Amino acid sequence: MREIYFIRLSGLDLGQLLDGLRIREESWRKTAAFLREGYIPDDTFVCEECKSEYEAESIADHYKRLVTDLEKQREEQNSTNANLERRLYLDGKSDGQLNLITRIEANWSKIRRCAVARIRSELMRLTDDICDD
DSSP, X not given: OOOOOOOOOOHHHHHHHHHHHHHHHHHHHHHHHHXXXXXXSOTTOOOOOOSOHHHHHHHHHHXXXXXXXXHHHHHHHHSHHHHHHHHHHHHHHHHHHHHHHHXXXXXXXXXXXXXXXXXHHHHHHHSOSOOXX
16 A cells, blocks of 8 residues: 655745656656657757666656645645635634633632642643644
C-alpha cells in the first residue's frame, strides 16, 4: 500500500514546484522524441538517461500525473466549499476561545485565590477536550 503524505506549501512554493515538475516532464518528452527520431532541434537539450523511448515516455507521463494531481488539489482547495469549510473551522476555533474566556471569567474568583503553581492546572481544567495538532 502506498503511503499518503499531506504537505503544506504556500501558493508561491506550490507554483515553483509545479514549474519544476513541468520542466522535468518536458525534458523526458524531448528525450523520448530524440530516441524516436534521432534529433532534437533544441540546442540546449540534454538527453536524460534511460533504456528506451517508451521508458522516457512513461517517466514523462508520471510527471504529468503529478502536475495534474497537484493542480486538481489546488483547485479543490480554492473552491467555494473549501473556503466555506475553512471559515466554519476558524469560526469554531474562535467560538472555542470565547467559551474558554467565558469559563475563566466565571471561575476567576476561585482561580485568583489559587497558589501560583496551581493556576495552570485550574486553567487547563477549563479548556475544551478538542484541540489541534
